[in-house]
Amino acid sequence: MSETPAKQTTRRPDWAALAIAVILAVVAAVVVWSTARQGGAASYARIGPTTFPYVIAGAFFILAIWTAFEAWRGDFPERERQEISPILWIVGGLAAQMLLLKTAGFSIATGLLFAATARAFGRGPLWKTIPLGTVLAYIVWVIFARGLSLSLPTGPLEHLLF
Amino acid sequence: MKKFLLATIVASVMAIPAFAADYKIMAPAAPGGGWDQTARSMQTALQDEKISGSVQVTNVPGAAGTIGLAQFVNQANGDPSQLLVGGYVMVGGILTNNSPVTLEQVTPIARLTGEYEVVVVPAASDIKDMAGLIAKLKADPGSVSWGGGSAGGTDHITAGLIAKAVGVDPTKVNYIAYSGGGEALAALLGNQVTAGISGYGEFSEQVKAGTLRLLAISSEQPVAGIDAPTFKQAGVDVAIQNWRMVAAAPGISAEQKAAILADIEKMAKSAAWQKILTDKGWENTYLAGDEFTAQLKKDTELTAGILKDIGLVK
Amino acid sequence: MTTFELLAHGLVVALQPMNLLYALIGVTLGTAVGVLPGIGPALTVALLLPVTYKLDPAGSLIMFAGIYYGGMYGGSTTSILLNTPGESSSIVTALEGNKMARAGRGGPALATAAIGSFVAGLLATIGLAFVAPTVVKLALSFGPAEYFALMVLAFMTVSAAFGESTLRGLTSLFIGLLLGLIGIDLQTGQARLAFGIPDLLDGVEVTTLAVALFAIGEALSVAATKGGDSTIQAIKGSVWMTREDWRRSWKPWLRGTAIGFPIGAMPAGGAEIGTFLSYSVEKQLTTKPEEFGNGAIEGVAGPEAANNASAAGTLVPLLTLGLPTTATAAIMLAGFQQFGLQPGPLLFTSNPQLVWGLIASLLVANLMLLVLNLPLIGLWVKLLTIPTPWLYAGILMFATLGTIGANPSTFELGLLLAFGLLGYGLRRFHYPIAPVVVGLILGPLAEQQLRRAVAISQGDPSALFHSWIAVVLWLLAAAAVLVPLYLRWRGKDKILSQLGGDED
Structure with missing residues (x-):
């Protein structure tokens, strides 16, 4: 259309x-x-x-x-120009979360995903966004894992306080 | 976002006192079926008797419990707070599905209940008793469609055994698999299948209400309170019990196993559990520890033979 | 007479201030957990059920009803605002709802979803109270043959979501059907297309696929084009529904209810099918076909009403026959059992107080949801004013949170990533997303029902047309294909291009 x-x-x-x-x-x-x-x-x-x-x-x-x-x-619709690096950042973030989830725990793994996604959209720097993402993920973890007894993986950070 | 988080924090703070998960029981079946009922009954008994502060039940349905079993073995390794409900169906399922994970990989705790298989027909059916069903089966095996649980489970095995016992080729059994008790029951109530075959508990309320007719039960002796002949009394030499058990995670220490065993023993002896057994019509076939492990091994060998006989395993 | 009295009594109990508070808490908690993608009402209720143990039966029941409705509505919110369906029955909502949200009409979309859910919940609950025995009779007369015909009808109407090209729509649908084959076959216990991977024996989880295709695929696509074509306008015009919105919403609400309620009552119906059918009905009947695919309010109003009506519909077999037909209904059984109730055909006669108490609670919880959510819409819409990088970072956080919460396995996250890339690829080449999910949901259902039907009849295919219900459904399915062809033949190309016909 x-x-x-x-x-x-x-x-x-x-x-x-x-x-x-x-x-x-x-x-x-x-x-x-x-x-x-x-x-x-x-x-x-x-x-x-x-x-x-x-x-x-x-x-x-x-x-x-x-x-x-x-x-x-040549019946396929025209495609927009794509940039590869943002895709690699997001895929990298998801892969990092997947691989680190069991060892590093929910907060750190998800913090990395958060920072990588923000980086893909051009926001940084990582040394600021990783802690920010980790803190946010930690708050989310507290709410859902402690408050609503959802089973989310734990790591060093989660064991620190609970 | 912030306000959303705030709202959830407020909401969760209100909820916090209610939670302190002690046990997580996995029911490797869809909610509503036999294992799910067992898991949820355990949940009730453990909580009511204050053996455990809070018990969570999770459902991992599919493939006679082997999917749940595999997941349990993978994820619960070494975690003493996780329990798995399972049963005889799983023994068969592991064999028919060629499951890479077997019951040898979990820590068996205790056999809790046994339930007898029953054969029912819709109230409107022209089949009045077991003899009528057998006659129809002998005349044309395909014309009798049996509705029950997943392929290769106790229901399927029992149907095969019945056919074999009356001299009908067990491979000719027209078995229709449904994914849960509720779905098979609906098929029966809607007159979609000739007969239903499953544990008595799945059909008991409907039998009491008169919407299903109970033909026979798979126990050795008639069961008090259940108005039906045994298979043997009806001339079919089959007796089978669908037992249910609870197992703990692989890789737990001996002390952890002893602690779980003690909790389950306490639960099994409790008034709350006894009441549930009576209410649901489950036979108490409690058998714990090493005796159960030995029995399990025996059952596994026996089942492998039966499944080969009736052509479900090559 | 007694029916009215019992319902009135139930309402009086449910409307006591303390019980209203419980309803409010239940709705809030339910919404909070229900917004997580991948965590639908069933899991929400299961997670939160222990909260209700501490209360007396009346309070417990009403909080439970609140959690249930809250969990359901939470899924729609994320569908509309974030294009991330919370559960399979709000996938259709994302199609038009998110387009509306992006055009600054998120407020009206959320409002029509909330009010539509309320209207549908109200009507369906009343229906539950008065016509349950009739509806259940109809539902039970559905055997495998009728279900299969219903699935075929649903397949035929899926083309409503095909978009601009038949080839690409069909390809998407078949990708979904293929994914649906993976796992153990119910009828024979054989593993199909699992390639020896135990995790695949479980099959592909619908919510995992939906979250990956919609949320992750879109994040990738938007990032790769540097947000080129998808500038989000948070608010345009009123946050509330205009007179025009009301005028266009009320009929879809009613039609959605009429479609959703009976389908929900069917033991193997499923809420998704009602939403699919409602969407295609609205697309056929709309006076503004050009808006479909670009944010038509009817496409939100109808499916949302159907979704809620079918939820009330599942209570029909549950209360009249003791048949739990969905995971949520089965969890409800657990709720009943804590009061020593044995659901079955005798429940209505043996425990009328509790049954009517539940029905009254559902009505009150439904109202509470509306009270809580209408004022919050302004707040929800502001989510979209978050700058794109942080918004998508948050979406991915919550999308993975839902998956991890439902099944914390590395393999599941791997699937999420793989399907996310698939979603990106589909978007890149202008393949529609929804048919993939529809194929995954409908394919296995259709296959099982067909095989059951043919097995019961011992291989006689005429069994598929053995009842008038089946025949009517087949005729409807045929009409769904032939009517657009006839319209094209009549030269009404304008309408047709909107109905998703091919452009060759």
């Missing part, structure tokens, strides 16, 4: 969209491979546990071909 396919400027193979078509086809192949290994017992239903996976894999093949066709015609 707001964006119309800019057929004039993109009338050529859209390589990124073609890559999507390839990914869809690969996913379909993986589903078929995994389902074939699993084997099935159909019983009275005739529709066994493997039926739906095969149907969906088939649909993915069709979608892959359709996507390739539209990609070739």
Whole structure:
């Protein structure tokens, strides 16, 4: 509605969209491979546990071909310019939280996520935002873990006061 | 944001005195089913008898409890405050699902209750007794659809055993799996399946109200207060008990295990627990410590044989 | 007559000042926990149930009702303001609600959600009191075949959320269906597409996927474009609903209630399906189709009403048959059991006081929610005046908090990250997000029901059309596909492009 396919400027193979078509086809192949290994017992239903996976894999093949066709015609909408570094900051923040959660506890791990996200949007410096995020996360931890008995992982900071 | 936080702080301060979690019990099934009821009954008894200040129940449903079991083994390791409710269904589930995690990896504490399997039909059904159901099953096994819990569980095993005992190929049993007691019950009340097979507790209220007809029960002897013949009396040589147990986390010390054992023993002997057993119609089959561990091993071996017999495990 | 008397008695008890205070505390606590993405009403009630143990039965029941409604409303708030659905049944709310919030109309969106929830809760609770036995009969006549037809109807109407391209809408839907296959198959106990990873046997949690796709995917997308196209306007015009908003809201509220209540009463219905259907009905009936996808108030009013009505609907089988059909209903059973109640078909006759006390409590809690939340809307909307970096940092903090609280596993956070990247990729290439979540919810339900239906009939596919209910649902599903085609054939392209037809 707001964006119309800019057929004039993109009338050529859209390589990124073609890559999507390839990914869809690969996913379909993986589903078929995994389902074939699993084997099935159909019983009275005739529709066994493997039926739906095969149907969906088939649909993915069709979608892959359709996507390739539209990609070739350049039917995909235009995309905005993207910057990579903010994405890396956020992904890094989430990964850091995930890996540190069990050892460093909720507050420190989530503080890092907070700071990394702020950095992705151009706010810093980290030596200010990490403590800020940790304090905020700690307050959140106190409210939800202590006050509302939600089970949140603990670390050195949480053990300090409780 | 600040004001939101403030509001939550105010709210939480009001709530703080109510919480001091002592035990966290995992029911590896959807809320409402047998293990969930067991976990919540334990919660009530432990709190009412002041054995524990606060008990939390969490539900991790799926795959005859093996998903909950795997999660419990992974996450509760060495934590003496966490308990797992489980039962016979899990023994079968581990085998049929080829579960990488088994009951050998948890610390068994005690068998708490046993429940007998019953076969019911909707009140409107033209099947009047067990003989009628067997006749229909012999005539055309596929025409009898059995509604019960997840594939490979006690309900499924019992259906297979019944078929085998009356000379019908157990692999021909038309078993329809439902994810929880409530859903199977709805299918029965709506006349969607021929018969229901599950623990007596799941159907008792409906039987009392007369919306379901009780055909037979899987105990060795008739049970007082339950107006139905045993399978054996009805000419089906099957007796099976769906027991439920409580286990503690792997990797806890001997002292921690002893402390949990003492708490559970106190609970099992308490008036509150006895009342729950009576109310719910659960048989008290309490068996604790090493004796239970040995019994568990025996049951596991036996189940593996049964499942192979009826074709659920290759 | 006695019905009225019992309800009146229940209301008198519930309206005592102390009990009103309990209702207020319950609603506040419920909202506070319910706003966490990934923590829906069931978990909220489960977490907070111990609070109610200390009170007398009446106080306990009313606080419980407050927590329940608070937990539900909390989910809608984050959907609208932060595009982060708190639970699966408020996913649809995020579609239009967040667009409204971004255009400075967050106030009216929250207001129509709150008032719509109130209206729906009120009507549905009254419905519960007077037509429960009839509704439950209808609900029980739904067997696997009827459910499957209902799922097909829901699938057909999903195209309402497809957006500009059929190809990309279908691709999104099938991604969701594929994710729905992962895990142990209920009917045979076999693991599918789990690749030997035990954590995947559990399947993909709907809330994890929704939070990741909506909240994290969007944070990534906005950061990558440096906030280019998504300038947030916190407040534009009145914070309150205008006369126009009221005029456009009241019919969706009623229709949402009419759709949500019976679906909630069905043992395997689920609140989400009601919200999907309500959304597509509103999209078909609206006089301003151009606003759908850009913040149409009907798209918030209808699904929110449907959501609340279906919550009251789940009480129908619970109170009349003792059937807990949702996780929340099962938790409610635990609430009953602390008073020694054994829910079952005899509950209404054996414990009328308590049952009607509960119904009265629900009415009062519903009112309390409105009282608490309408004045707070101005405050909630100010959340959006927080500068973008801090807002998104906070959103990610709360999004992960919900996931960690519901299931504190590293694997789950890994899934959150992976699906967040998927959400970014989908946005980058203009794939719609909602169909992915819809596919994950509906796919497994549809598959199980189809396989049950065919197993019961021993492989006879005609069983799928064996009852008039099933046939009607199939016809509706066919109409959902054919009517737009017919309209296009008639040359009404304008309407059609809004109905999500393809542009080829």
